[in-house]
Amino acid sequence: MNAPQDIGSPRANSLSRRDADTIFHPYTNAVANERDGPLVITRGKGVHVWDEDGTEYIEGMSGLWCASLGFGEDRLADAAARQMRILPFYHGFSQKSHPPQIELAERLLALAPVPMAKVFFCNSGSEAADSAVKMIRYMNNALGLPEKKKIISRFKAYHGVTIAAASLTGVPLNHAAFDLPLDGFLHTDMPHPYRFAEPGETDEDFATRCADNLDRMIVDEGAETVAAFFAEPVMGAGGVIVPPATYFAKIQAVLQKHDVLLVADEVICGFGRTGEMWGSQTYGLVPDILICAKALTSGYLPIAAVLINRRVFDAIAPKTEELGVFGHGFTYSGHPVPAAVAIETLKIYEEIDLVARVKQASALFLKRLHALGGHPLVGETMGVGLVGAIELVADKTTQHSFEPTGKAGAYLVSRAQAHGLIVRAMGDRIAFSPPLIISDAETAALFDRVEIALTETAVWLENGGLTGN
Ligand SMILES: Cc1ncc(COP(=O)(O)O)c(C=O)c1O
Numbered sequence: 001m002n003a004p005q006d007i008g009s010p011r012a013n014s015l016s017r018r019d020a021d022t023i024f025h026p027y028t029n030a031v032a033n034e035r036d037g038p039l040v041i042t043r044g045k046g047v048h049v050w051d052e053d054g055t056e057y058i059e060g061m062s063g064l065w066c067a068s069l070g071f072g073e074d075r076l077a078d079a080a081a082r083q084m085r086i087l088p089f090y091h092g093f094s095q096k097s098h099p100p101q102i103e104l105a106e107r108l109l110a111l112a113p114v115p116m117a118k119v120f121f122c123n124s125g126s127e128a129a130d131s132a133v134k135m136i137r138y139m140n141n142a143l144g145l146p147e148k149k150k151i152i153s154r155f156k157a158y159h160g161v162t163i164a165a166a167s168l169t170g171v172p173l174n175h176a177a178f179d180l181p182l183d184g185f186l187h188t189d190m191p192h193p194y195r196f197a198e199p200g201e202t203d204e205d206f207a208t209r210c211a212d213n214l215d216r217m218i219v220d221e222g223a224e225t226v227a228a229f230f231a232e233p234v235m236g237a238g239g240v241i242v243p244p245a246t247y248f249a250k251i252q253a254v255l256q257k258h259d260v261l262l263v264a265d266e267v268i269c270g271f272g273r274t275g276e277m278w279g280s281q282t283y284g285l286v287p288d289i290l291i292c293a294k295a296l297t298s299g300y301l302p303i304a305a306v307l308i309n310r311r312v313f314d315a316i317a318p319k320t321e322e323l324g325v326f327g328h329g330f331t332y333s334g335h336p337v338p339a340a341v342a343i344e345t346l347k348i349y350e351e352i353d354l355v356a357r358v359k360q361a362s363a364l365f366l367k368r369l370h371a372l373g374g375h376p377l378v379g380e381t382m383g384v385g386l387v388g389a390i391e392l393v394a395d396k397t398t399q400h401s402f403e404p405t406g407k408a409g410a411y412l413v414s415r416a417q418a419h420g421l422i423v424r425a426m427g428d429r430i431a432f433s434p435p436l437i438i439s440d441a442e443t444a445a446l447f448d449r450v451e452i453a454l455t456e457t458a459v460w461l462e463n464g465g466l467t468g469n
Contacts, residue, residue, distance in 0.1 A: 009035070009036060009037070014037070017037055040052045044059070045071055046437070047059055058442060061424050064299070065273070067299045068272065076300045078344075079340045087100075087336050091335075097334075100336040101121060104342050108305055114286050116308065117308060125165075125267035128267070128306050129168055131291075132291055133165075136263075142316060148226065150226045151186070152226060154189065154238075155187045156171055156238030158235065158237035159267075161174060188214050190235060211250035214229075226260050230263045231285070232269060234273075234282075240383070240426075248284055252285070266280065273433070291306050301341045301342075357436065358436050361438055366383050379392070388432045389429045389431045409429065412457045421453070
């Protein structure tokens with residue numbers, strides 16, 4: 001194994017150089033990529049991936065919170081190849097269908113955390129969020145409630161990047177320079193006591209205040225104008241925010257009072273991540289609509305699903321007949337190849353008893369995660385199941401953040417990468433979301449590398465790293 005390298009100016013003719021010359025990347029500093037090139041990952045197996053120079057890394061984020069079965073699961077490759085030979089493409093428009101999407105829909109409805117009536121397929125979490133928004137509008141138009149259209153999500157929520165999904169998303173970076181959010185998308189508190197609780201406020205009191213603020217927002221807007229509330233059970237890209245125990249019970253009481261639908265965004269939490277099959281089960285959500293993607297195929301092929309309950313479907317269906325069709329759908333909605341891979345993924349989850357396995361692996365994961373709280377730089381550790389984060393702070397006692405935010409986090413991530421670990425910084429919060437098949441030895445190796453990166457970050461900070469370039 002070669003020693004991991006820091007990113008630098010890419011060699012002529014390397015994949016990194018060719019990338020820098022040709023690709024405009026998602027979620028990347030375009031100037032830095034053109035100058036330094038990306039880390040080019042060429043293969044993967046289990047929790048490990050390798051770059052173009054043969055350097056090995058633990059993928060501590062399952063890629064983008066999705067490769068739950070790790071890299072190189074042959075059964076998924078075989079399922080794709082098999083389906084490609086039988087029926088490589090078919091669609092669901094105009095009353096057409098095919099076996100993989102039917103079986104997948106049946107499996108998802110059987111697995112759903114609450115009774116759901118129908119499944120609408122799309123290709124990404126963003127498409128699923130946009131589709132849910134459009135269904136909610138359609139539903140309330142069908143019900144003769146044309147004013148009831150506003151949607152509330154939370155500050156730092158992440159629901160994707162297409163126009164409506166990005167409007168739901170509550171991250172400033174997703175709005176700045178894009179003229180977003182659209183009108184009618186509102187953002188309320190995120191349930192993060194460490195940052196937002198008032199002095200002396202318990203988690204319980206803080207949760208009550210979040211629910212009261214939501215109630216006030218709905219009343220101020222007029223309940224007759226508020227259609228739905230979107231929430232990730234555990235906020236992912238917003239920093240891995242595990243809600244206080246009673247938060248969702250209090251929020252749902254407010255939603256019920258005002259007849260506001262609940263949409264659970266299970267794009268990260270779905271399929272075992274939080275130690276139950278769904279984040280909705282871990283936190284007691286009773287959604288009317290549920291969206292999922294990512295681990296539905298362990299990230300191997302793109303597919304997403306919107307599950308809707310009987311109330312939503314029954315409101316929408318007659319309108320589709322009146323208008324002729326439901327005027328929404330994607331060429332690749334329910335594509336047979338990712339659908340076949342999703343079926344195989346769900347079979348594997350069943351066979352390996354995924355939830356029990358995550359619960360077992362979670363014990364060491366959370367122990368090592370919370371142990372990082374003893375480090376002078378770590379202000380908060382937070383986690384559930386196999387997802388967690390640490391927050392780096394300038395002062396543990398006052399909880400003051402570093403200024404400017406994000407530099408220390410980025411440095412730590414670069415040191416982790418130099419030691420063979422890929423993790424992700426969201427500002428100065430560092431997220432961990434390893435493949436769900438991670439062994440205890442691999443979890444130990446992951447956190448050993450985090451500890452080294454933390455030590456090096458502390459030295460860098462002492463040497464004035466924040467003020468240097
Ligand atoms: C909770 C959540 N919802 C939606 C999305 C958007 O999914 P996609 O990137 O597939 O559009 C993401 C992506 O990370 C997510 O984490």
